[in-house]
Amino acid sequence: MAKNDYVEIMEKNHMEIPWHDYTENDSEVLIQQAGLIEKASVVGRVGLIMLSCGTGAWRVRTSMNRLSRELGVTCTVDVGLMSIEFNCFDGKECVSQSLSIANTGVNTSKLYRMEQFVNSFPSQEAHLTGEEIHKRLDEIEQIHELYSPVKLGLAAALACCGFTFLLGGGPVEMIFAFIAAGVGNLIRMKLIKHHYTLFLNIAVSISAACLTYAVCLHMAELLLHVSAVHEAGYICSMLFIIPGFPFITSGIDLAKLDLRSGLERLTYSIIIVLVATMFAWIMALLLKLQPQDFVALHLGSMMHLVLRLIASFCGVFGFSIMFNSSVYMAATAACIGAVANTLRLELVDYTGMPSAAAAFIGALTAGLLASIIKRNHGYPRISLTVPSIVIMVPGLYLYRAIYNFGIMSLTEAVSWFAAAIMIIVSLPLGLIFARILTDRTFRYCS
Numbered sequence: 001m002a003k004n005d006y007v008e009i010m011e012k013n014h015m016e017i018p019w020h021d022y023t024e025n026d027s028e029v030l031i032q033q034a035g036l037i038e039k040a041s042v043v044g045r046v047g048l049i050m051l052s053c054g055t056g057a058w059r060v061r062t063s064m065n066r067l068s069r070e071l072g073v074t075c076t077v078d079v080g081l082m083s084i085e086f087n088c089f090d091g092k093e094c095v096s097q098s099l100s101i102a103n104t105g106v107n108t109s110k111l112y113r114m115e116q117f118v119n120s121f122p123s124q125e126a127h128l129t130g131e132e133i134h135k136r137l138d139e140i141e142q143i144h145e146l147y148s149p150v151k152l153g154l155a156a157a158l159a160c161c162g163f164t165f166l167l168g169g170g171p172v173e174m175i176f177a178f179i180a181a182g183v184g185n186l187i188r189m190k191l192i193k194h195h196y197t198l199f200l201n202i203a204v205s206i207s208a209a210c211l212t213y214a215v216c217l218h219m220a221e222l223l224l225h226v227s228a229v230h231e232a233g234y235i236c237s238m239l240f241i242i243p244g245f246p247f248i249t250s251g252i253d254l255a256k257l258d259l260r261s262g263l264e265r266l267t268y269s270i271i272i273v274l275v276a277t278m279f280a281w282i283m284a285l286l287l288k289l290q291p292q293d294f295v296a297l298h299l300g301s302m303m304h305l306v307l308r309l310i311a312s313f314c315g316v317f318g319f320s321i322m323f324n325s326s327v328y329m330a331a332t333a334a335c336i337g338a339v340a341n342t343l344r345l346e347l348v349d350y351t352g353m354p355s356a357a358a359a360f361i362g363a364l365t366a367g368l369l370a371s372i373i374k375r376n377h378g379y380p381r382i383s384l385t386v387p388s389i390v391i392m393v394p395g396l397y398l399y400r401a402i403y404n405f406g407i408m409s410l411t412e413a414v415s416w417f418a419a420a421i422m423i424i425v426s427l428p429l430g431l432i433f434a435r436i437l438t439d440r441t442f443r444y445c446s
Contacts, residue, residue, distance in 0.1 A: 014102040019045055023130035031130050032071060038130045039071045040088040040095040045137055047077065047084050048099045050114050054106035055382055056249035057261035060084070063118045070122050081264035104268065106245045108325045108383035110143040115380050146324055149193065153186030156240035159318025162311040164236040166345065167396055168294035172226060173233025176216045180237035184209030202241060202275045209237045210283035232292045235399050241276045243269040244319065244390030251428020257445065277402035284403065291400050308345055312391060313338040320387035329379055337388035340366035344392060356422035360430045363389050367434020389427050394420040
């Protein structure tokens with residue numbers, strides 16, 4: 001190895017794994033007849049790619065188990081947020097490996113392609129050599145972002161604009177949130193593209209979104225004589241940072257007693273929320289913004305219903321695009337979200353149902369609809385359910401809780417925080433019970 005090559009590798013904190021070194025380029029031995037180390041490399045790499053897509057431990061383990069059974073080996077797996085430790089046995093030998101990814105994220109398009117790979121493995125890839133399989137996995141790993149940072153900025157703008165209306169905001173707040181969220185997420189995606197650390201991209205993107213909203217509001221006051229009462233919408237401009245995927249998958253993992261993965265994902269989600277709300281609070285103090293109630297909108301019940309359906313569709317569609325879904329997959333998730341979220345809001349308004357109970361029913365509805373669509377289209381269930389209920393995550397409640405903690409208004413802070421926790425717990429519970437009702441393999445602990 002050349003000295004320059006060694007220095008280049010050592011500059012990375014996570015060294016790249018030379019997967020093709022586990023195989024022989026000129027070998028014609030099919031993977032089923034290959035040695036245990038070569039088989040284990042395929043099983044481990046599939047699990048690692050699945051993990052990098054943002055899916056939970058149960059799905060990662062299920063995929064690795066399916067390949068292991070097809071290759072005639074026994075596999076035991078321990079899955080975390082960013083690492084996998086597993087053992088492969090074939091009755092004669094045992095191979096143990098510890099693998100990790102450099103960063104976590106969400107890529108639903110890659111997840112969809114990986115599920116297709118796992119499903120087709122017995123009929124296709126099992127009849128290839130290890131080298132040919134790794135070449136196919138190379139192609140899947142090259143599925144990066146489908147959209148440019150500008151398009152992802154627009155997706156966040158659309159999502160937060162829809163979020164604003166659903167939280168009670170009017171046209172002024174929606175326009176300013178659209179602009180501010182677009183700028184914030186554009187900066188965030190640029191930072192992620194250049195591999196800046198998590199804390200930095202959260203702090204900078206949230207600060208940029210709050211500052212952009214404040215500038216827009218100030219300019220509107222000066223030029224258009226818009227009232228300052230519309231400042232409440234600045235909270236909505238930063239809701240693109242909500243860690244919906246890790247929040248929901250942590251609940252699913254905990255339900256299957258994958259405690260390591262569940263707790264690590266929950267911790268990761270809490271870190272994002274705390275850093276985001278802390279910097280938003282600091283920016284609010286600097287810019288003299290306060291989380292006031294929105295100005296009441298006087299709309300008829302039918303008009304409100306229609307606008308809620310449209311805003312829910314737009315919000316879920318934007319979040320789904322941010323998760324790297326194809327346009328068709330995003331539109332499918334948006335249809336589910338429009339029905340489930342509107343049902344949740346209508347239950348709260350017209351039946352007096354507590355928000356947490358309505359959130360459970362909304363998530364349950366989303367899960368049931370996603371299961372029906374999965375049978376017909378084959379999309380990964382999680383790629384449809386998580387975007388459709390991210391819009392139900394109470395980001396506003398969490399921010400108001402931290403804001404009131406910061407100004408030592410403890411009674412109000414605890415009230416907002418308790419309401420947020422109840423809803424956050426209800427969302428994965430709804431998806432879990434939908435999965436129990438529709439997926440026979442998910443009902444058992446085995």
